[in-house]
Amino acid sequence: MAKIVIATDKPFAAVAVKGIREVAETAGFELALLEKYTEKAQLLEAVTDADAVIIRSDKIDAEVFAAAKQLKIVVRAGAGYDNVDLEAATAHNVCVMNTPGQNSNAVAELVFGMLVFGARNFFNGTSGIELKGKRLGILAYGNVGRNVARIAKGFGMEVYAYDAFFPAEAIEKEGVKAVKSAADLFKTCQIISLHIPATAETKGSINFELLNFLPKGGIVINTARKEVIDESALAKALSERPDLKYLTDIRPDIHADLTANYPDRYFSTPKKTGAQTAEANINAGIAAAEQIVDFLKNGNERFRVN
Ligand code: 3PG
Numbered sequence: 623m624a625k626i627v628i629a630t631d632k633p634f635a636a637v638a639v640k641g642i643r644e645v646a647e648t649a650g651f652e653l654a655l656l657e658k659y660t661e662k663a664q665l666l667e668a669v670t671d672a673d674a675v676i677i678r679s680d681k682i683d684a685e686v687f688a689a690a691k692q693l694k695i696v697v698r699a700g701a702g703y704d705n706v707d708l709e710a711a712t713a714h715n716v717c718v719m720n721t722p723g724q725n726s727n728a729v730a731e732l733v734f735g736m737l738v739f740g741a742r743n744f745f746n747g748t749s750g751i752e753l754k755g756k757r758l759g760i761l762a763y764g765n766v767g768r769n770v771a772r773i774a775k776g777f778g779m780e781v782y783a784y785d786a787f788f789p790a791e792a793i794e795k796e797g798v799k800a801v802k803s804a805a806d807l808f809k810t811c812q813i814i815s816l817h818i819p820a821t822a823e824t825k826g827s828i829n830f831e832l833l834n835f836l837p838k839g840g841i842v843i844n845t846a847r848k849e850v851i852d853e854s855a856l857a858k859a860l861s862e863r864p865d866l867k868y869l870t871d872i873r874p875d876i877h878a879d880l881t882a883n884y885p886d887r888y889f890s891t892p893k894k895t896g897a898q899t900a901e902a903n904i905n906a907g908i909a910a911a912e913q914i915v916d917f918l919k920n921g922n923e924r925f926r927v928n
Contacts, residue, residue: 623650623651623652624650624651624652624673624674624918625651625652625653625654625671625672625673625674625692626642626646626651626652626653626654626672626673626674626675626676626911626914627653627654627655627656627668627669627672627674627675627676628642628653628654628655628656628657628675628676628907629656629659629665629668629669629675629676629677629680630656630657630676630677630678630680630699631657631658631659631678631679631680632658632678632679632893632894632898633657633658634678634699634903634907635899635900635903635904637900637903637904638900638903638904638906638907638908639655639907641904641907641908641911642676642907642908642910642911645908645911645912645915646911646914646915649915649919651673651674651914651915651918654668654672656668662685665680665686666685666686666689669686669689669690669693670689670690670691671691671692672690672692672693673692673693673694673695673918674693674694674695674696674697674914674917674918675690675693675695675696675697676696676697676699676907676910676911676914677696677697677698677699677705677706678698678699678700678897679700679702679705679894680705681705682696682705682706682707682711683707683710684707684710684713687707687710687711687713687714687716688714690714690716693714693716694715694716694717694917694918695716695717695718695719695913695914695917695918696711696716696717696718696719697718697719697720697721697910697913697914697925698718698719698720698721698910699721699724699725699903699906699907699909699910700720700721700724700725700897700906701720701721701722701723701725701726701764701765701766701819702720702819702820702846702847703718703720703927704819704820704821704847704849706718708927708928709928711928712928716928717917717923717926717928718926718927718928719910719913719917719923719924719925719926719927720925720927721905721906721909721910721913721925722764722765722925723765724902724905724906724909725896725897725899725902725903725905725906726764726765726766726768726769727769727901727902728896728897728898728899728901728902729766729769729845729871729896729897729902730766730769730770730772730773731769731773731899732845732871732895732896733766733770733773733815733843733845734770734773734774734777736843736845736869736871736889736891737753737813737815737841737843737869738753739869739889740841740843740867740869740889741753741841743886744886744889746886751839753774753777753778753779753813754777754778754779755778755779755780756779756780756812756813757779757780757781757782757810757811757812757813758770758774758779758780758781758782758811758813758814758815759782759783759784759801759807759808759810759811759813759814759815760774760781760782760783760784760798760807760815760817761783761784761785761804761807761814761815761816761817761818762784762785762786762816762817762818762819762846763783763784763785763788763793763798763817764785764788764817766817766845766846767783767785767815767817768796770815770817771783771796771797771798775797779813780799781797781798781799782798782799782800782801782807782810782811783798783799783800783801783807784800784801784802784803784804784806784807785800790802804827804832805831805832805835808832808833808835808836809835809837810837811836811837812836812837812838812839812840812841813840813841813843814836814840814841814842814843815843815845816828816842816843816844816845816846816850816851817845817846818846818847818850819846819847820846820847820848820849820850824849824850825849825850826849826850826851826852827850827852828842828844828850828851828852828855828856829852829855830852830855830858830859833855833856833859833863833866834859834862834863836863836866838865839865839866840863840865840866840867841866841867841868841869842866842867842868842869843869843870844868844869844870844871844872845870845871845872845896846872847872848870848872848873848874848875851874853874853875853876856868856874856876856880857876857879857880860880860883860884860887860888861883864887866887867887867888867889868880868884868887868888868889869888869889869890870889870890870891871890871891871894871895871896872890872894873890873891873892874890877890913925
């Protein structure tokens, strides 16, 4: 009997695990669960006899692939797969997939939770700003960016976007103004929401020049990846521009410094929370299980990323 292992440091909601188990067992597969593990050795042990593994932001490197002798497929239940060593996967003949779009509404809703919190001065009772009529710049118009645009329209915001790969005409068709570069987006919009993946090109790409382009009272929200922002540039921008705020769902390495220096302009969630809803867990977890079943039974490689 083929074995599927859920290996999630940050657990899915129990209802999602139940749904994944149903999909696996209905297909005649065994399901094992490793949650909240504290040592890599536990992960290495859990994957030794796994045919398939479902992960979230869990780091799957060459050592994991070497330990997982029977492994055929890893599905990242979520969008970003920068935590998986794709070269090592391919070298071990393992298929890697993600589940695009399944958790994007959850992340987009958190953007607005954080944005209202920031716009109202972290609920400290002082006079804040409203979102209505403000320009929101969405950097990367993928599944999350599109959901952010939809919700922003409900707030009465003017929505702009830049995406290096998605055609401007397609963005404009959705009632969003497309600009020609990230620089134009930062120059135009007081509020910026980051949705770029962490790649060789994007890591550190949110630099001082971009941050300093922000109009007065600029707010940057990062629910994407820690690595996309140049942290020394961020520290410099917050120091030189007392009007700027940075709100993030991915705690930067300089969290302690930023908290100490800018308690009313910097906020980080304690743990990445964007995709942490029952709905997103169910959508992404069950999609992952179904993709595994379809791959192992029928060889379906849709959503393969390596
Ligand atoms: C993703 O890439 O899907 C999101 O960043 C969510 O990550 P998580 O599954 O670790 O919450």
